[in-house]
Amino acid sequence: xxxxxxxxxxxxxxxxxxxxxxxxxxxxxxxxxxxxxxxxxxxxxxxxxxxxxxxxxxxxxxxxxxxxxxxxxxxxxxxxxxxxxxxxxxxxxxxxxxxxxxxxxxxxxxxxx
Amino acid sequence: xxxxxxxxxxxxxxxxxxxxxxxxxxxxxxxxxxxxxxxxxxxxxxxxxxxxxxxxxxxxxxxxxxxxxxxxxxxxxxxxxxxxxxxxxxxxxxxxxxxxxxxxxxxxxxxx
Numbered sequence: 001x002x003x004x005x006x007x008x009x010x011x012x013x014x015x016x017x018x019x020x021x022x023x024x025x026x027x028x029x030x031x032x033x034x035x036x037x038x039x040x041x042x043x044x045x046x047x048x049x050x051x052x053x054x055x056x057x058x059x060x061x062x063x064x065x066x067x068x069x070x071x072x073x074x075x076x077x078x079x080x081x082x083x084x085x086x087x088x089x090x091x092x093x094x095x096x097x098x099x100x101x102x103x104x105x106x107x108x109x110x111x112x113x
Numbered sequence: 114x115x116x117x118x119x120x121x122x123x124x125x126x127x128x129x130x131x132x133x134x135x136x137x138x139x140x141x142x143x144x145x146x147x148x149x150x151x152x153x154x155x156x157x158x159x160x161x162x163x164x165x166x167x168x169x170x171x172x173x174x175x176x177x178x179x180x181x182x183x184x185x186x187x188x189x190x191x192x193x194x195x196x197x198x199x200x201x202x203x204x205x206x207x208x209x210x211x212x213x214x215x216x217x218x219x220x221x222x223x224x225x
Binding site: 002004006034036041042043044045046049089091100101103104105106 | 146153155157203214215216
C-alpha cells in the first residue's frame with residue numbers, strides 16, 4: 001500500500017505564477033520529509049526537506065509546508081520558471097536510525113513560458 | 114567532486130539471462146540503495162545496504178540480489194531476468210540517517 005501519495009500526476013502553470021505540488025502520507029511515524037526533482041534521463045536530485053518539528057521551510061523560490069494533523073505537505077514554487085519543468089517526488093522517512101525513504105508517485109510540472 | 118555512477122546506462126537482455134547493474138559512489142557513504150522507477154509507482158526500494166557485508170530487502174526484492182564487498186560499490190543482480198523487470202533502475206547513497214540521498218543517473222533495462 002502506497003504510504004506516500006501524490007494524487008496529481010501532472011500540473012501546468014504559467015511562468016511567473018505560483019506552482020503548488022501536494023503530497024499526502026498515511027504513516028504517522030514519518031518524521032522527515034523531502035522533495036526531489038527529476039529531469040528526463042537523469043537521477044532525482046534533492047530539492048528541499050522539512051523535519052516534523054517544523055511546519056515550514058524555505059529555500060529561495062521553494063517553500064515546503066507541513067500539516068501534521070492532516071498528514072499533508074506541499075511544495076510552493078514562486079515564481080515558477082520554465083527550468084522548473086520536471087517531475088517532482090515527495091518522500092518521507094521514519095526515525096529508526098535507518099535511512100529508507102518512501103516515495104510518492106511523482107507530479108510532472110510544466111511551466112509554460 | 115564526489116559522485117555516484119551507474120553502468121551501463123542502457124541494457125537490453127533476454128528473458129532468463131542473468132544481468133548485473135553496477136553502482137559506484139565516491140562520497141564514502143555507508144548507506145546505498147537500489148530503486149526501480151515505473152509509471153504509476155514512483156520509486157520503489159529493491160535492496161539497501163548500511164555498510165560493508167550488510168544487505169537488506171526492500172519493498173520489491175523478489176528476483177534481485179545485491180552484495181556489498183566494499184564501501185564504494187553495490188551491484189544489483191537480476192538472477193533470471195523477466196519482462197516484468199523492464200524498468201529504470203536508480204542507485205542512491207547517503208551518509209546520514211534520515212538525510213537526503215544522492216542518486217545516480219539511472220540504468221534503463223529492457224527485458225525482451
